[in-house]
Amino acid sequence: MKKLLGILVLGILLSFNANADDIKDFQIEGISIGDKLFDHITLNQFNDWEEYKYYYKDKKFIIVPCKLTSKQYDQIGCTIKNTFDGNYKIYAINGTIKFPNDISKCFKKKNEVTNVLKDLLSNTEMINRGTYTHDADPTGNSKQTVVDFEFKSSAYIRVVCHDWSEKLTKENGWTDEFKVYLTSKELRYFIDNIAYE
Numbered sequence: 261m262k263k264l265l266g267i268l269v270l271g272i273l274l275s276f277n278a279n280a281d282d283i284k285d286f287q288i289e290g291i292s293i294g295d296k297l298f299d300h301i302t303l304n305q306f307n308d309w310e311e312y313k314y315y316y317k318d319k320k321f322i323i324v325p326c327k328l329t330s331k332q333y334d335q336i337g338c339t340i341k342n343t344f345d346g347n348y349k350i351y352a353i354n355g356t357i358k359f360p361n362d363i364s365k366c367f368k369k370k371n372e373v374t375n376v377l378k379d380l381l382s383n384t385e386m387i388n389r390g391t392y393t394h395d396a397d398p399t400g401n402s403k404q405t406v407v408d409f410e411f412k413s414s415a416y417i418r419v420v421c422h423d424w425s426e427k428l429t430k431e432n433g434w435t436d437e438f439k440v441y442l443t444s445k446e447l448r449y450f451i452d453n454i455a456y457e
Contacts, residue, residue: 282411282413282415283411283413283415283416283417283442283443283444283445286417286442287353288333288336288353288354288355288440288442289327289330289332289333289336289355291326291327291336291338291350291353292350292353292442293350293351293352293353293415293442293443293444294349294350294444295349295350296347296348296349296350297324297326297338297340297348297349297350298348300326300327300338301324301325301326301327301328305325305328306324306348309324309325312324312325314337315342316450316451316455317454317455317456317457319342320341320342320450320454321339321340321341321342321351321447321450321455322339322340322342323337323338323339323352323354324337324338324339324340325337325338326338326350326353330355332355332357333355333356333357334356334357334358334437335355335356336353336354336355336356337353337354337356338350338352338353338354339351339352339353339354339443339447351443351444351446351447352441352442352443352444352447353441353442354439354440354441354442355439355440356437356438356439357369357437357438357439358435358436358437359421359435359436359437359438360435360436361435361436362436363421363423363436366421366423366436366437366438367405367421369421369438370405370407370419370420370421370438373419373438373440374386374407374419377409377417377419381409381417383411384409384410384411384416384417385409385410386407386408386409386410387407387408387409387410388406388407389406389407389408390405390406391403391404391405391406392404392406394422394424395455395456396456397424397425397428399425399427401425401426401427401428402422402423402424402425402428403422403423404420404421404422404423405420405421405423406418406419406420407419407420413445414445414448414449415442415443415444415445415448416441416443416448417440417441417442417443418439418440418441418443419438419439419440420438420439420440420441421436421437421438421439422434422436422437422439423436424436424437
């Protein structure tokens with residue numbers, strides 16, 4: 261049985277084994293990579309939340325809500341493989357805090373969390389990726405500012421601010437936001453090599 265240590269990182273709750281060197285040892289609000297989605301939500305909720313799902317290219321992976329309420333986040337999402345076998349394993353978890361029309365507050369939160377995680381995640385490589393365009397916006401007007409904490413397996417914990425364009429805010433309702441991601445090796449490969457081709 262894993263011994264978990266809960267740490268509140270300036271409003272971001274991560275639980276992890278003190279000697280963790282595998283992304284599966286980490287949690288966001290009790291959810292870990294490798295868990296089954298239906299250990300956290302019901303089949304009815306999964307079916308009822310279609311409007312909140314995000315489908316990657318070819319619908320191979322889907323981001324779905326996976327926790328109803330949270331004291332730390334505005335929303336929590338899980339990424340599953342679209343296998344249609346009813347055994348939806350979680351490949352990534354994200355927690356979101358919204359900063360509508362206030363990207364500077366998002367940057368402040370990202371910097372605070374990054375500084376704390378830098379000290380806690382000594383078994384990862386910290387990579388400051390800077391600011392660049394987001395692949396989800398073909399106009400190139402949406403930006404993201406990213407810091408990754410990479411494991412040897414190539415799984416990662418990402419801390420990011422998304423600065424969405426006015427067009428995407430109007431059309432999709434997307435607002436500027438802070439996110440923390442726990443992402444598996446398999447999903448990372450898909451995102452880096454297939455999802456936005």
